[in-house]
Every structure is written in C-alpha cells, then in structure tokens.
Amino acid sequence: MDERAILDHQFLVAAYAVTWAVQLGYLVWLAFKWRAQKRNAARNPK
Amino acid sequence: MKKLAIGLYAAVTVALMVWGFYQAIYVAPTDAMQGEIFRVIFYHVPSASVAFLFFAVSLIGSICYLAFRRNRDGWAQIADAWALAGAEVGVVFCTVVLLTGPIWGRRAWGIWWTWDARLTTTLVLWLIYVSYLLLRRFAAGPQMQTYAAVLGIFGALDVPIVYMSNRWWRTQHPAPVFGGSEGSGMDPSMVHPFLWNMLAWFAWGVFILGIRYYVERQHQQFAALEAQAALDA
Numbered sequence: 001m002d003e004r005a006i007l008d009h010q011f012l013v014a015a016y017a018v019t020w021a022v023q024l025g026y027l028v029w030l031a032f033k034w035r036a037q038k039r040n041a042a043r044n045p046k
Numbered sequence: 047m048k049k050l051a052i053g054l055y056a057a058v059t060v061a062l063m064v065w066g067f068y069q070a071i072y073v074a075p076t077d078a079m080q081g082e083i084f085r086v087i088f089y090h091v092p093s094a095s096v097a098f099l100f101f102a103v104s105l106i107g108s109i110c111y112l113a114f115r116r117n118r119d120g121w122a123q124i125a126d127a128w129a130l131a132g133a134e135v136g137v138v139f140c141t142v143v144l145l146t147g148p149i150w151g152r153r154a155w156g157i158w159w160t161w162d163a164r165l166t167t168t169l170v171l172w173l174i175y176v177s178y179l180l181l182r183r184f185a186a187g188p189q190m191q192t193y194a195a196v197l198g199i200f201g202a203l204d205v206p207i208v209y210m211s212n213r214w215w216r217t218q219h220p221a222p223v224f225g226g227s228e229g230s231g232m233d234p235s236m237v238h239p240f241l242w243n244m245l246a247w248f249a250w251g252v253f254i255l256g257i258r259y260y261v262e263r264q265h266q267q268f269a270a271l272e273a274q275a276a277l278d279a
Contacts, residue, residue: 008082008153015086015149016067019093019142026138027254034261041268044275 059249066246069239077236086150088240090143091223092247094168097139099248100255101175101205104132108198111191123266126191129198130182131258133175135251140172155218163211164219171208174201 070088077084107129114122147165148158159165178197185193212219223232232240 005081011149011153012082012085015146016089018145018149019089022138022142022145023250023254026135027257030254030257030261034257034264037261037264037268041264044272 055249056253059246059253062242062246062249066239066243069242074236074239075233080154083150083153086146087223088243089247090146090150091240092244093139093142093146095244096247096251097136097143098205098209100132100136100139100251101171101202102132103255104129104136104175104178104198105202107132108195108202111195112199115192122191124263126195127259127262127266129195130262131255133178133198133201135255135258137172137175137179138254139247139251140168140175143168144172160218162217162219163215164208164217167204167208167211171201171204174204 066088070085074085074088076082107125107127110125111122111129114125147168151160152158174197178194178201181197182190182194211217212221
C-alpha cells in the first residue's frame with residue numbers, strides 16, 4: 001500500500017466515523033430527551 | 047402490533063445500513079482517478095438528498111401550520127411537529143454533508159474548504175435551519191410557532207439554490223453526477239451500491255424523523271396539560 005492509498009483509507013475511515021458519530025449522537029440525545037419527558041409526565045400526571 | 051411494526055422497521059433499517067456499508071466498501075470498485083476516497087460519495091450524497099427531503103417536510107409542515115393555526119388547532123400542532131422534526135433531522139443530515147464534504151475535499155482538492163457557490167449556499171442553508179432550531183429553543187410566547195413557520199418557509203427557499211448552484215455557476219464542487227450535462231453519470235458497477243446506500247439512509251432518516259415527531263407530539267400534549275392545569279388552578 002503506497003502512502004496515498006494509506007491516507008485515502010484514513011480519510012475514508014474518518015468520513016464514515018464522523019457520519020456515524022453525528023447520527024448515533026443525535027439518536028442518543030433524542031433518547032435522553034424522550035426519557036426526560038416521560039419522567040416529567042410521570043412526576044406531573046395532571 | 048404497533049411495537050412489532052416499529053421493531054421490524056428498525057431491524058430492516060439496520061440490515062439496510064449494514065448491506066449499504068458492505069456495498070460501499072467491498073462491492074463498489076475503487077475509482078480509477080480518485081482512489082479509495084471516492085467512497086465518501088456513498089454517505090455524502092445520500093445525506094444531502096435526505097436533508098433536502100426533510101427540509102421539504104419542514105416546509106410543508108410550516109405552510110400547513112400557518113394555514114390551520116386559526117381554525118384547526120389540532121391539525122396545526124401536528125403540522126408544527128412535522129415542521130420541527132423535518133428541520134431538526136434535516137440539520138443532522140446537513141451537518142454530515144458539511145463534515146464529510148471537506149474530508150473528501152482535502153484529499154481530492156488539497157483543501158478543506160473553499161467559498162464556492164455550492165459549499166457556501168449549503169453552509170447558509172445549515173445556518174438558517176440552526177437559527178430556526180435556536181428560535182424554537184429560546185423564544186417563548188404564543189407567536190413563536192408562527193415566527194418559526196415563517197423562517198422555515200424562507201429557509202426552504204435556499205434548497206433549490208443549493209441544488210442548482212453547480213448548474214448555474216462554475217464551482218470547485220464536482221458537476222452533478224445525476225441529471226447533469228451530457229457525459230455525466232456513474233459507472234454502472236457503482237450505481238447499485240449507490241442506490242442501496244440511498245435507500246439505507248432514507249430508511250434511517252425516516253426512522254429518526256418518526257421518533258423526533260413522536261417526541262415532539264408528546265411534548266405538545268404535556269405542555270397543553272400543564273397549561274390547562276395552570277388555568278384550572
């Protein structure tokens with residue numbers, strides 16, 4: 001593997017990792033928001 | 047039954063994502079000119095397409111909110127929830143576009159960023175919808191949803207400009223691969239992996255859009271109950 005191919009591979013891994021970090025990070029944030037909302041609703045049933 | 051359908055959809059989405067990844071990395075041949083870095087297209091372009099689609103959802107939601115807000119409050123709230131969900135999930139996908147694009151650009155062009163029409167209009171689009179979300183987060187009062195709907199409609203006007211930017215102007219960004227001028231297009235061996243990834247990212251986007259819509263509807267119902275309780279007290 002030449003240097004160019006190694007760099008291409010590293011940048012590709014970075015692009016895919018960033019994509020999944022953003023998407024899964026958002027999903028986790030959404031899950032926390034949902035849980036907090038459910039907790040609030042349970043605390044104030046009316 | 048509903049839970050089973052959601053679980054099934056989630057399982058199919060995960061399977062599509064895994065299949066899309068396999069297609070992108072192992073099935074699509076390496077590009078003769080760009081090498082391995084070309085595979086960024088399998089995440090970058092579908093993310094842009096899904097972002098545009100969800101900004102359109104936000105546009106329709108915003109228009110419907112303005113249309114129904116005076117006489118059909120229930121419908122208006124549903125429209126508002128779709129507008130918010132579309133804008134927020136659209137921003138997530140647009141963020142991916144703005145992060146993966148420069149990573150590709152650094153290898154292909156030797157620079158992370160340039161102020162050409164496609165990149166600049168995409169950044170402006172992202173900023174408009176981030177301001178939409180900030181407005182919804184920090185503004186209070188009964189007019190907030192109306193202001194947000196108006197901003198959502200204006201923001202969506204940038205989507206066709208982003209789409210057409212590399213057709214209208216000479217840009218550093220590559221010319222359109224699909225629907226471009228004569229000679230544009232993709233090698234047939236790369237089209238299938240690309241379409242699988244389009245489908246996978248669309249399924250994933252719909253999945254998180256649905257969750258975001260549901261969370262917002264719960265929030266609206268909880269807020270309405272709180273308001274009623276405050277009036278009763």
